[in-house]
Amino acid sequence: MLGEGIVKGLFETARNFLGSYVDKDRLVTVQYPEERHPLPEAARNFPFLLYDGDDPEAGLRCVSCHICEKECPPRCIYIEKSTDKKPDFVGKPQFYPARFDIDVSVCMSCQICVEVCPFDAIRMDKEFELSTDDRFGGLMWTKKELSKPNEYYQKIHPVEAAETDARRAEDVEKAKAKAAAAAAAKAAEVAKAAEAARADDEGAGKEPSKG
Numbered sequence: 001m002l003g004e005g006i007v008k009g010l011f012e013t014a015r016n017f018l019g020s021y022v023d024k025d026r027l028v029t030v031q032y033p034e035e036r037h038p039l040p041e042a043a044r045n046f047p048f049l050l051y052d053g054d055d056p057e058a059g060l061r062c063v064s065c066h067i068c069e070k071e072c073p074p075r076c077i078y079i080e081k082s083t084d085k086k087p088d089f090v091g092k093p094q095f096y097p098a099r100f101d102i103d104v105s106v107c108m109s110c111q112i113c114v115e116v117c118p119f120d121a122i123r124m125d126k127e128f129e130l131s132t133d134d135r136f137g138g139l140m141w142t143k144k145e146l147s148k149p150n151e152y153y154q155k156i157h158p159v160e161a162a163e164t165d166a167r168r169a170e171d172v173e174k175a176k177a178k179a180a181a182a183a184a185a186k187a188a189e190v191a192k193a194a195e196a197a198r199a200d201d202e203g204a205g206k207e208p209s210k211g
């Protein structure tokens with residue numbers, strides 16, 4: 001029937017309008033900004049950098065590998081690598097970004113930087129109230145503005161963050177096991193060398209070496 005869709009649409013609108021007086025679920029709008037719809041887990045806006053612990057400099061996960069900078073389609077990430085290194089979460093010395101800026105006036109929220117980062121160092125934020133009257137400087141976010149703690153990530157993306165945390169905890173355990181195995185191998189090597197030296201001394205009729 002001609003116009004059937006319009007009639008159905010008007011009926012649905014009327015049903016929601018009248019129903020909203022008795023059923024809160026039929027209210028499709030809220031009194032923003034006093035009221036807000038909770039954002040879904042997968043909501044995303046612009047990227048931010050993650051750090052562990054309380055110190056954004058010491059705990060920053062980014063190792064300045066430049067992968068995200070190269071893969072970003074509109075090329076709105078600007079990184080300068082440090083000249084020195086700092087230990088990462090498993091104690092391995094790594095470079096860090098002396099400069100890490102994102103021009104969010106250009107960023108298209110594609111999340112490619114997140115997908116390609118091998119270090120779980122960059123994630124998508126949900127913050128959307130970002131209006132500014134500074135078209136250029138105000139939208140070029142620096143490392144300081146981009147850095148947020150892991151607790152923040154756990155709050156805005158709890159499921160994703162739990163997966164990342166579990167994987168990183170596994171990596172820490174693997175690194176500890178590797179370090180313990182290396183220490184045991186070194187100790188065995190030293191003991192073997194000492195034993196060989198003792199055998200040589202005994203063969204030569206000398207006083208056995210100590211240690």
Ligand code: SF4
Nearest residue numbers: 072107108110111113
């Ligand atoms: S979300 Fe996309 S456009 Fe924005 S910084 Fe990341 S890769 Fe670039």
Ligand code: SF4
Nearest residue numbers: 062063065066068117
């Ligand atoms: S955010 Fe990730 S991909 Fe980008 S430079 Fe840092 S470690 Fe590399």
